[in-house]
Amino acid sequence: MVPRQMRETFKPVNRVDVVHSEISLEAVRKISAGHAERIFALLMFIIGFAMSAGPIIWILCSEIYPNSGRGPRRHLQHVTNWFVNAIVGQTFLTLLNTLGNGNTFLLYGD
Numbered sequence: 380m381v382p383r384q385m386r387e388t389f390k391p392v393n394r395v396d397v398v399h400s401e402i403s404l405e406a407v408r409k410i411s412a413g414h415a416e417r418i419f420a421l422l423m424f425i426i427g428f429a430m431s432a433g434p435i436i437w438i439l440c441s442e443i444y445p446n447s448g449r450g451p452r453r454h455l456q457h458v459t460n461w462f463v464n465a466i467v468g469q470t471f472l473t474l475l476n477t478l479g480n481g482n483t484f485l486l487y488g489d
Contacts, residue, residue: 436460 444452467487474483 440456441449441453471483471487474486478486
């Protein structure tokens with residue numbers, strides 16, 4: 380488990396990294412940069428997300444269950460998480476082409 384002081388120290392840095400990477404991805408897309416620049420910007424976003432908001436759901440769900448039933452409950456949580464991820468992965472591009480950007484994100488956000 381990561382100590383609270385360390386999490387609080389890195390939280391602003393990681394958020395800035397994720398935001399900076401998102402801006403870089405958009406800039407690279409707009410200027411029609413080469414594949415290497417796009418891959419680098421995408422990797423920077425993945426690294427920033429993995430160090431900040433990415434593992435939060437896994438830590439949160441592992442901490443909220445009591446020790447007596449933690450195993451089966453965490454299993455159910457993992458199965459549910461991957462099932463919903465699969466649904467989003469299978470439907471995202473179709474909905475994006477059908478509904479457009481804003482409506483797709485509104486649908487998934489609600």
